[in-house]
Amino acid sequence: MLTDLLLAIAHHLLIFGLAAVLVAEMILVRPQMSTADAAKVARIDIAFGVLAGLILLVGFGRVYFGLKGPDTYWSNIFFHAKLGAFLLVGVLSIWPTVQFIRWRAAIRRDAAFIPPPAEVEKARRFIHLELVVFFLIPVFAALMARGYGS
Secondary structure: OHHHHHHHHHHHHHHHHHHHHHHHHHHHOOOOOOHHHHHHHHHHHHHHHHHHHHHHHHHHHHHHHOOOOHHHHHOOHHHHHHHHHHHHHHHHOHHHHHHHHHHHHHHHHOOOOOOOHHHHHHHHHHHHHHHHHHOOHHHHHHHHHOOOOO
């Protein structure tokens, strides 16, 4: 029972952390962003990857070591929707992450580098899409927790 509680707490805290990182990226990636903003968002995006990996690890820990057991989760359509939404957020994050890595490399070569406006706008659109899909995850979780989709 304690394991289930600790996994649930860790899972929720990690998800809130990921939400904070996404919002921070949305705030930093904006028209006329500075070199400092580009460097900062590249560092923050590393936290995004780490948090996402930990969420998957702890989440599957909940599935297999939690009180409900794997059958409860795998037989629920909203669990699949939640997992699918999470994976879609990950896929949507690829383009911005690649850009952030490129920007970081460009800053190393030229300390005055400023990300091109077209790249900034495209990254911003991807981040907005990530946030829209991300906010579906708690909807699916709430439905699942209340027994819908079984």
